[in-house]
Amino acid sequence: MMTFPVLFVFCLIFSSSYAAVQDFCVANYTAPQSPAGYFCKNPANVTVDDFVYTGLEVAGNASKINKVRLNTAFVSQFPGLNGLGLSLARADLAVGGSIPLHTHHGATEIILVAEGTVVLGFIDSNNKVYLKTLNKGDILVIPPGLLHFQVNGGNSPALEFAFFSSADPGVQILENSLFLSNLPTELIAQTTFLDTAQIKKLKGFLGGTN
Template sequence: MKSLAVFILFSLLASFSHSIELDFCVGDLSLPRGPGGYACKDPANVTTDDFVYTGFRGEKPTTNIFKNHLTLAFSNAYPALNGLGVSLARLDFAVGGVIPVHSHRTSEILILAKGTIIAGFIDTNNTAYYKKLEVGDVMIFPQAMLHFQVNVGKIPALAFVALNSANPGLQITTSSLFDGNLPTELAEQITLLSHQEVMRMKTLFGTH
């Protein structure tokens, strides 16, 4: 028992020491991503610009089917996040725009910067937790829960989110069902939608 306790303590200390072994590990996008992220860029080639992300600047088009625009600052777009366990995104909504039901491998925290939205998530008991948010409000979406945002105001809305992974993933439910290679027959069976409705959705998403 004593040896087990010593082993656990040693493992914890080792993990803590690993987290501060390097000052940073800017991802080298020229190399394949592994389970722990990207390999580190040679520090001799790292500059201040590596730590600055400018992708959130300016107006964003919101002309897609959902009247939104997602700007993702994940590690593949912002390599300085590599290994830090955090990522960011900007959410732009036209009037009536939505971020449809989706999920990540991680938790998410949202702060509303402009407009009025309804945001919420659905837990595994099918209970929906949702609320109208005003500017400055913050909401948390727990790990892997289906969640969504809807602009219910009279002006465009803007929100920023942070996620506790450098590569949290993004799976939009409707896109997964109708914008991929899932056969029409299977889509009908697992959604209980009619053939006509499934074909309509596939046409909307450009897969038919």
């Protein structure tokens, strides 16, 4: 029969090992990605650099159409986020810049305006619009899955940071789904009541077909 001191030491060792295994699951980019996400990197090969990301210190790639530069820190770039249920992004909006209507399925988003003025809005499932002009230091939260947008509302460049409740929030942009796809123009016209000529013009502008 196991004595109490021996049992105590055994439980302590077991709980310590279990805690170490459960502390984190740094993404292993060299292993095949499963539908559930990235496999865990061997803890013996994990370093502090896996938990540090410096990519948001600069603006991201520019969108000539929307006058916005986006830079993300999702799990695909930041391995330490794997399994933690959060990520973030940086958006630099030039004067007149906008981020069009889009959704992040299953991810809540919090937007912090760091510089300038940004007009933000989202639409709920009852088609009620929630619209607000935010200035430096203001924060707005967007519930998961709702259509939302951002527009530079001032006369100077704006900078914002977005925080997500998912390591890989994903994005579906409404205009891209309609006009950057091969969805037939006739069906778009029938389901949106948009003019056929305008749909073709937008498809030609964004690169859609059919």
